[in-house]
Amino acid sequence: MANQPASNAKALLESNQKYAERFNQGNLPIPPARKVAVVTCMDARLDPLAFLDAKLGDIHVIRNAGGRVSEDVIRSLVISEQLLGTEEIIVIHHTDCGMLTFKNEDLYARIDDTLGEKAGQEARKYDFLPFADLEESVRQDIETLRQSPLIPENIRIYGGIYDVHTGKVEVIE
Amino acid sequence: MANQPASNAKALLESNQKYAERFNQGNLPIPPARKVAVVTCMDARLDPLAFLDAKLGDIHVIRNAGGRVSEDVIRSLVISEQLLGTEEIIVIHHTDCGMLTFKNEDLYARIDDTLGEKAGQEARKYDFLPFADLEESVRQDIETLRQSPLIPENIRIYGGIYDVHTGKVEVIE
Numbered sequence: 001m002a003n004q005p006a007s008n009a010k011a012l013l014e015s016n017q018k019y020a021e022r023f024n025q026g027n028l029p030i031p032p033a034r035k036v037a038v039v040t041c042m043d044a045r046l047d048p049l050a051f052l053d054a055k056l057g058d059i060h061v062i063r064n065a066g067g068r069v070s071e072d073v074i075r076s077l078v079i080s081e082q083l084l085g086t087e088e089i090i091v092i093h094h095t096d097c098g099m100l101t102f103k104n105e106d107l108y109a110r111i112d113d114t115l116g117e118k119a120g121q122e123a124r125k126y127d128f129l130p131f132a133d134l135e136e137s138v139r140q141d142i143e144t145l146r147q148s149p150l151i152p153e154n155i156r157i158y159g160g161i162y163d164v165h166t167g168k169v170e171v172i173e
Numbered sequence: 174m175a176n177q178p179a180s181n182a183k184a185l186l187e188s189n190q191k192y193a194e195r196f197n198q199g200n201l202p203i204p205p206a207r208k209v210a211v212v213t214c215m216d217a218r219l220d221p222l223a224f225l226d227a228k229l230g231d232i233h234v235i236r237n238a239g240g241r242v243s244e245d246v247i248r249s250l251v252i253s254e255q256l257l258g259t260e261e262i263i264v265i266h267h268t269d270c271g272m273l274t275f276k277n278e279d280l281y282a283r284i285d286d287t288l289g290e291k292a293g294q295e296a297r298k299y300d301f302l303p304f305a306d307l308e309e310s311v312r313q314d315i316e317t318l319r320q321s322p323l324i325p326e327n328i329r330i331y332g333g334i335y336d337v338h339t340g341k342v343e344v345i346e
Binding site for chain 1: 275
């Protein structure tokens, strides 16, 4: 099609106009109404606001590859709790996650091949945080939160696994 | 109300049942259909899938405090690009962001007061990445991406500012 934008990113930015035209929630306060921060994966098949039946303004949503509790997630949670009043955290990983499909060494070798030696050296400074067991990775991330002096004991922490085939979250006790 | 759950997090997890009952998109592929990764803020007033009029399965969504390009965001983008085929990045910060309201020193002092000395010492290992100018912070984060040897030149990068009062994204050229 002649008029199709060459860039999907540009097309997405342009389609924001439709949203803005019908937008009527311009007066929500900054602090999340439900006082909950959710940590989950960047995966395109996850819509955490929808799958938790949350409304705009309800929850903080932190997402990265895997939904792993990295240092940057701790940074975000401290701001969420200390400055914006959240009191609970939910860590949600998901079935069929890309993080289950590789090891650091695989990705380092791939970057050597695709991006060259300089990038390969840079990549080796990173732990890409892949994992082999879904329930184990959720428990490990909850443990990281519990061990952090920056996440106080009165913050309640929950874990779950989202099933991309059924839309269900299994709670990890 | 006597029956109201004491925990909002638990209530959110329980309300997932409604989503799962009507869920009918269990066969989406792992790679994002639109080949775009969006980096944006955890703010409760942002629903990036909705404000970009994207569908489930379309885009990777990476979110943290501020939508800042931290090391963890680079980690996620490398996985997004190298293993899941995304070709474009959009960095979107937003008006009325909590990150505009404090400096690192303020947050360190607050943590000394609320969580004690041990936590205060731990906090000082962190740059919480606050910023004073919204357009400047987007440009800075785009520059960080362009400088990274792990983000190759053929990846197209866009920036925007989402207005929480109007729902509009202003593109940063």
